[in-house]
Amino acid sequence: MDKPLDESRSKDIAKQVSSKAQSPFVNAYKAALVLEKAMYVQGFLVIAGRSYQPIEHSWLETEEYLIDPTLPHLHSAVENLYYFPAQRLTVKQLKAAIEEAEEDYPDDDPLPIYGSAPYDYYGDVMLGGKEYSQALQAAAAKCKDLNQHLAERN
Template identity: 65%
Template sequence: MRTNKTLDESLSIEVAKQVNSRAQTSFKNAYNAALVTDGAAYVQGFLALLRKSYVLLEHGWLELDDRIIDPTLPHLHCTAPDLYYFPAQQLTVKQLKAAVEEAKEDYPEDEPLPIYGDAPYEYYGEVMLGGKDYLNAYQAAEAKCKELNQRIADQN
């Protein structure tokens, strides 16, 4: 299900600068931002964004009260109306730190992010995800992309 929170573009850009965010590293950007943003929760899920058509990405961001803070926003080259966020998992900073430390201990050769939680896992395509929440978020984001792309096709 799509989040009903609003993207705070100015705070997203400010936080992106503060953590020196990089393109194509949304989970790491969100992790670093969570460490410096009081009261924020780290969120993993999916993002539908406009390119030539809408595409679907696995993505990480923060939520703070009723706002989304996306430290990867400057690298997406989109504005708020062209972005749709679909959360699958939310972690407090304490939970996030613990999960990253555990991942580093258990799988030192792998990146600790994203965090998928405990098995059993669901699947989309050939990629393993977290539990049912991931599958539900993926399916909602996929449906939104199809709807938006159909609107684009109908306008042409």
Template identity: 60%
Template sequence: MSKLLDATLSVEIAKRIESNEVNSFDNAYHAALATPGSLYVQGFLVFSGKPYKPIEHSWIELDNSIVDPTLPYLHKKPEELYYFPAQKLTVKQLQAALEEAKEDYPEDEPLPVYGSMPYEYYGDVMLGGKEYQEAYEQAEAKCSELNKPKIK
């Protein structure tokens, strides 16, 4: 994870797209549509404290920075957040994947997008390809590091 979170731009875009605290995938989708040159990214978010495990999350990347339109609802300082990307899509790729998902699974929400099979396990969930498993393992290691019991 070499890219840094741009908190100012994250808050600005969150306001512009009227993001919500419930769905980071929708927030990132709308942010990608509203931000030329951005990439839609799915992966995992880690911070210390509850839930003590990686959270499946989505954001956008712009140049050399992470822009998270869900940031205002996370109630964490930017330096406390760690992002582990599993999949990056251009807006064109994202729109094509959503159209395909709507056709193949009309009763399901089209986001998140998990790429092509075969799917791997990460945690106790089977979604995403090998890149998801790798990102999850990295996120899990960071989560363990951040949430080590304090020895008295």
């Protein structure tokens, strides 16, 4: 992770937006609306000691640090969290993408946002563009490394 995760700010914003455990994209969206100068980020999260594969996730990024409004629900120390960004959106871009998704696909959840085609696939699941593939590969490599260290200790 290039920038440190601000644990205190993450917990504060989580309370402010009433974050929910299984809703990282909605949590980050609500937090982005509150902290308008932050970037909404989608990508992957790896949790040391628990992640056997990358977790699709969303958080916020400022010039100095990361803010994860789902942090209180992760039940992990900050130093065990590794973030791999795939896509960054300003609040204005985020609002426009959600508006477009709601208009084009009214029966589907507008989040997460995968950008424009062409999309890549992992397994049989569609994923965003090349930046998603790159972030997934980096996160998968981190999982492999962490899992290998865990196996060596046991």
